Amino acid sequence: MDRLSYVGRRLLQMVPVALGVTILVFFMVHLIPGDPARTMLGARATDQAVAQLRHEWGLDRPLMEQYWLFMKRLAQGDLGDSLFYDTPVLSLIFERVWPTVWLLAYATVLALLISVPLATLAATRKDGSVDQLVRAIPLFGLGMPPFWIGIVLILLLGLRVPLFPVGGYGDYFLGHLYSMFLPGLTVALFLTPILIRSLRASLLTVLESDYITTARSKGIPEWQVLLRHAVRNAIISTVTVLGVNIAFLIGGTLVVEKVFALPGIGALMVDSIFNRDFPVVQGVTLVFAVLVVLVYLITDVVHSLLDPRVRYER
Amino acid sequence: MSAVETTAPAAGAERARGFRNRWYRTPSFVAGLAIIGTLVVLGLLAPTIAPYNPIEQDLKSILKPPSQEHWLGTDQVGRDVLSRLIYAIRVDLKIGLLAVLFPFCIGTFLGCLAGYYGRWLDTVVMRLVDVVVAFPFLVLIIALVFVIGPGPRGIYIAITMVGWVSYARIVRGEILVAKRQEYVLAAQAAGFSDARIIARHILPNVITQAVVFAMSDIVLVIVAIVTLGYLGLGVQPPTADWGSMMAQGQDFITTRWEISTIPGLAVVLTGLGLSLIGDGLADLLRPE
Amino acid sequence: MRDNVLEVRDLRVEIPLPHSTVRAVNGASFTVSRGEALGLVGESGCGKSMTLRAILGLLPSPARIVGGEILFDGRDLTRVSPGELRDVRGRRISMIFQEPMTALNPVMRVGEQIAEAPRIHLGYDRQSAHERAIELLRLVGIPDPERRAGAYPHEFSGGMRQRVMIAIALSCEPDLILCDEPTTALDVTIQDQILKLLLDLREELGVSVVFVTHDLAVVAETCRSLAVMYAGQILETGEVRQVFREPRHPYTLGLMRAVPDFELVQSSLDSIPGTPPDLASLPPGCPFHPRCSFVEDDCVSGEFPLLPLADGRATACVHHDTCARAAREDPVVVDRESGG
Numbered sequence: 027m028d029r030l031s032y033v034g035r036r037l038l039q040m041v042p043v044a045l046g047v048t049i050l051v052f053f054m055v056h057l058i059p060g061d062p063a064r065t066m067l068g069a070r071a072t073d074q075a076v077a078q079l080r081h082e083w084g085l086d087r088p089l090m091e092q093y094w095l096f097m098k099r100l101a102q103g104d105l106g107d108s109l110f111y112d113t114p115v116l117s118l119i120f121e122r123v124w125p126t127v128w129l130l131a132y133a134t135v136l137a138l139l140i141s142v143p144l145a146t147l148a149a150t151r152k153d154g155s156v157d158q159l160v161r162a163i164p165l166f167g168l169g170m171p172p173f174w175i176g177i178v179l180i181l182l183l184g185l186r187v188p189l190f191p192v193g194g195y196g197d198y199f200l201g202h203l204y205s206m207f208l209p210g211l212t213v214a215l216f217l218t219p220i221l222i223r224s225l226r227a228s229l230l231t232v233l234e235s236d237y238i239t240t241a242r243s244k245g246i247p248e249w250q251v252l253l254r255h256a257v258r259n260a261i262i263s264t265v266t267v268l269g270v271n272i273a274f275l276i277g278g279t280l281v282v283e284k285v286f287a288l289p290g291i292g293a294l295m296v297d298s299i300f301n302r303d304f305p306v307v308q309g310v311t312l313v314f315a316v317l318v319v320l321v322y323l324i325t326d327v328v329h330s331l332l333d334p335r336v337r338y339e340r
Numbered sequence: 341m342s343a344v345e346t347t348a349p350a351a352g353a354e355r356a357r358g359f360r361n362r363w364y365r366t367p368s369f370v371a372g373l374a375i376i377g378t379l380v381v382l383g384l385l386a387p388t389i390a391p392y393n394p395i396e397q398d399l400k401s402i403l404k405p406p407s408q409e410h411w412l413g414t415d416q417v418g419r420d421v422l423s424r425l426i427y428a429i430r431v432d433l434k435i436g437l438l439a440v441l442f443p444f445c446i447g448t449f450l451g452c453l454a455g456y457y458g459r460w461l462d463t464v465v466m467r468l469v470d471v472v473v474a475f476p477f478l479v480l481i482i483a484l485v486f487v488i489g490p491g492p493r494g495i496y497i498a499i500t501m502v503g504w505v506s507y508a509r510i511v512r513g514e515i516l517v518a519k520r521q522e523y524v525l526a527a528q529a530a531g532f533s534d535a536r537i538i539a540r541h542i543l544p545n546v547i548t549q550a551v552v553f554a555m556s557d558i559v560l561v562i563v564a565i566v567t568l569g570y571l572g573l574g575v576q577p578p579t580a581d582w583g584s585m586m587a588q589g590q591d592f593i594t595t596r597w598e599i600s601t602i603p604g605l606a607v608v609l610t611g612l613g614l615s616l617i618g619d620g621l622a623d624l625l626r627p628e
Numbered sequence: 629m630r631d632n633v634l635e636v637r638d639l640r641v642e643i644p645l646p647h648s649t650v651r652a653v654n655g656a657s658f659t660v661s662r663g664e665a666l667g668l669v670g671e672s673g674c675g676k677s678m679t680l681r682a683i684l685g686l687l688p689s690p691a692r693i694v695g696g697e698i699l700f701d702g703r704d705l706t707r708v709s710p711g712e713l714r715d716v717r718g719r720r721i722s723m724i725f726q727e728p729m730t731a732l733n734p735v736m737r738v739g740e741q742i743a744e745a746p747r748i749h750l751g752y753d754r755q756s757a758h759e760r761a762i763e764l765l766r767l768v769g770i771p772d773p774e775r776r777a778g779a780y781p782h783e784f785s786g787g788m789r790q791r792v793m794i795a796i797a798l799s800c801e802p803d804l805i806l807c808d809e810p811t812t813a814l815d816v817t818i819q820d821q822i823l824k825l826l827l828d829l830r831e832e833l834g835v836s837v838v839f840v841t842h843d844l845a846v847v848a849e850t851c852r853s854l855a856v857m858y859a860g861q862i863l864e865t866g867e868v869r870q871v872f873r874e875p876r877h878p879y880t881l882g883l884m885r886a887v888p889d890f891e892l893v894q895s896s897l898d899s900i901p902g903t904p905p906d907l908a909s910l911p912p913g914c915p916f917h918p919r920c921s922f923v924e925d926d927c928v929s930g931e932f933p934l935l936p937l938a939d940g941r942a943t944a945c946v947h948h949d950t951c952a953r954a955a956r957e958d959p960v961v962v963d964r965e966s967g968g
Contacts, residue, residue: 042467042470043467043470043471043474046467046468046470046471046474047471047474047475049471050471050472050475054483054484054487055487057484057487057488058487058488059488059489164615165611165612165615165616165619166608166611166612168556168559168560168563168611168615169559169562169563169607169608169609169610169611169612169614169615170563170604170607170608170611171563171566171567171570171583171586171604171607172563172567173567173570173586174566174586174601174604174607177586177590177593177600177601177604178601178604180593181593181597181601185593185594234688235730236725236727236730236731237730237731237732237733237734239686239688239725239731240723240725240731240732240733240793240796241733241744242686242717243684243686243717243718243722243723243725244717244718244722244744244745244748244796245713245714245715245716245717245718245719245745245748245749246714246718246744246745246748247714247748250748254736254744255733255736258733258735258736259733259734259735262735273473273474273475273476273477274476274477275476276476276479277476277477277478277479278478280476280478280479280482281478281567281570281571284571285590295479295482295483296482296571299482299486299571299573300572304487307483307486307487308483310479311475311479311480311483314475314476314479315474315475315476318474318475318476319474322474332735333734333735334734334735334780334782335734335735335780335782
């Protein structure tokens with residue numbers, strides 16, 4: 027019961043943010059220089075086509091009314107129609123969302139598999155040679171553009187040594203696992219430097235806590251101190267770190283989908299940019315923001331499940 | 341018997357003195373400075389040291405492998421890759437630096453207001469922060485640049501609109517702590533104006549955190565700029581920029597892999613240099 | 629010959645820093661007799677916490693022991709293997725820390741934390757360890773122990789958490805408990821309660837205690853012996869009443885003159901002029917000489933180990949007679965029983 031009301035309260039707190047998100051997304055159309063409709067359709071568009079688009083987008087009405095129209099359509103699941111494909115944006119997104127979800131999940135798992143052991147090794151052997159090496163990773167890694175990582179991996183593991191396919195989504199579960207390995211690894215390597223830095227820092231905080239000294243003063247073997255005391259606390263901060271960096275992760279998938287020709291919504295957005303297809307760009311941006319907000323919410327809830335200190339009543 | 345409380349200007353000056361005495365003994369700072377310094381010099385001297393004109397095409401020698409005449413070979417329209425690489429330093433570094441400056445200033449300003457005055461101003465600014473943060477950085481930047489129009493102008497506007505957030509948060513947090521300190525109360529009691537208090541007394545202490553963060557921010561911003569270049573939303577051709585070089589080179593990855601990979605190394609190197617400076621600064625500016 | 633449960637001889641702890649070496653403990657010696665409570669007093673930063681942590685080998689890195697001996701149960705704890713040291717921790721010697729909020733694992737139930745040491749050292753199974761935990765909670769005065777054992781540390785008040793720490797310390801019936809300022813972080817009223825609890829438990833169970841504090845009043849109430857620490861060295865030891873009546877070190881005298889009224893003491897607030905030395909660059913000779921009102925030429929150089937006196941007392945001051953005379957002439961302590 028308590029937990030339910032906690033979730034409810036967090037949802038309520040998200041409402042103003044969600045509202046702000048819709049306002050920002052709505053406003054994008056007004057950032058287009060000149061006449062949005064004409065700019066999108068291009069110089070060769072007929073006046074008639076431009077006027078029709080203006081009307082469809084409600085650009086001929088006052089601002090508040092436009093926003094109201096936007097929200098009304100949103101509530102009905104109408105994100106507008108693609109200029110290029112002439113189909114509703116939402117259905118386009120639904121068709122292509124799975125590869126993106128796959129990529130996100132795959133990358134998260136791979137990133138954790140790489141980061142957690144490295145961060146743990148670094149934190150437990152602080153200032154040792156392993157630690158220095160691990161700390162060098164963010165120094166080099168943060169400056170690596172995600173698409174570049176993809177290109178290099180394609181070169182090394184797809185072309186030079188043809189271990190993995192360099193594009194496409196594959197069929198069925200195993201096919202996905204195989205085809206998506208390189209893109210998944212790319213995004214994982216993009217996320218890893220940030221994860222390692224945060225994980226190592228929070229692990230250090232845990233290891234240097236007073237209760238670890240207390241545990242040691244009880245004469246507990248060191249491995250048990252780590253496992254029974256440090257890990258429990260470290261997991262909580264790991265979940266938080268992961269949740270906080272989800273936006274970063276998503277940003278990486280966008281371009282990577284294009285590099286590996288994955289039929290996901292990231293590639294959809296990039297293609298739509300090339301096609302000057304504003305409604306799709308707007309729609310995908312909104313969907314990504316919603317995804318991020320949802321992940322924040324889920325992270326909060328999971329955190330409250332794991333950490334007994336989180337109180338449900340204010 | 342307790343230590344005497346130092347006033348803010350004194351602490352700031354002390355830290356500056358410490359900085360001046362120690363910066364050359366901090367290996368990370370020096371190394372980073374060396375890397376970035378070298379890049380800047382190379383960029384500034386580009387017209388002198390680049391062997392070829394970066395936009396001059398030579399359709400008779402396209403996609404040539406590295407050789408004596410072209411150390412990194414030529415691209416698909418015969419332009420010298422090395423020259424383009426060097427000239428691109430000017431483009432990407434300059435845009436990167438400026439693109440961080442605007443968010444830094446605006447974010448610091450808004451963070452000051454939010455932290456110092458609090459209440460509704462704070463709420464408004466923080467809600468705005470929450471909204472912006474709900475979007476993945478790259479996604480929002482790309483969408484905004486698409487909407488506003490590609491090229492440096494669009495990049496500056498987009499990154500400013502999105503990037504101010506982190507600075508606002510940092511500065512606000514620091515000010516919330518600082519404004520409870522005694523030296524602030526003393527200044528308020530002496531009747532100093534708010535602007536003076538913030539600018540002369542609080543900010544010097546608070547700005548260091550923002551500056552250290554700015555170092556890692558520039559790295560992310562440069563990655564974003566290069567990504568925009570890759571997508572064709574950055575500086576328009578034929579100007580050389582690392583991102584567009586990598587995009588064009590990707591088509592020829594099987595034969596001339598250098599074109600799409602080496603510019604990326606330049607980005608990594610830049611990121612390394614900036615991160616080292618950031619780490620060094622963090623060490624140096626840390627109160628002993 | 630009294631039975632000594634712990635004997636610390638000339639302990640030295642150093643903290644190597646990038647630009648200097650801090651001598652946190654610079655030749656500390658004291659003994660704890662079986663069943664007694666020894667108060668280790670001194671100002672903040674004098675090295676008392678480091679001394680306690682050194683006994684159990686729990687020094688925060690990069691601090692380390694660089695000299696001296698810690699004799700417990702016939703062994704020198706500075707030279708035993710990590711495995712042996714772990715056997716001693718929690719089982720023969722346990723420790724109570726200053727900040728109960730951070731010293732308890734926030735995501736682990738209190739009962740579990742108390743049950744841990746018996747399960748590891750005494751081989752209790754889960755059920756019996758749990759019952760022992762409940763027993764201990766009751767012993768330290770926590771109401772409704774069966775239910776409270778399943779609670780988390782943040783659900784307890786500061787004083788209650790400290791009781792939990794005491795329960796943990798007692799769980800394997802140790803010979804010696806090291807208390808690192810256990811009441812400093814608590815409210816004054818709660819302090820009294822906890823001190824009384826510790827006193828009662830000590831009497832009941834006969835466990836020896838080393839009580840580190842900066843508060844002379846607390847030592848007066850709870851301890852039989854006392855060791856005064858300054859700048860990493862022990863300057864004076866002896867029975868509490870004797871030392872208070874006739875301090876034989878100028879620092880002890882100064883400390884007592886600086887303390888407000890409590891039961892055994894009657895004085896005005898007089899603070900010692902000057903500040904404690906920087907442990908990274910100690911002055912030569914007696915560490916207290918720059919602030920001492922009895923200082924003479926021979927105090928500024930040489931080593932000043934503890935000199936044994938009659939009645940089991942010891943002092944590091946070579947001019948302790950002058951000091952004792954000054955104390956008699958202007959008594960700081962009024963022993964209510966003998967009527968001044």
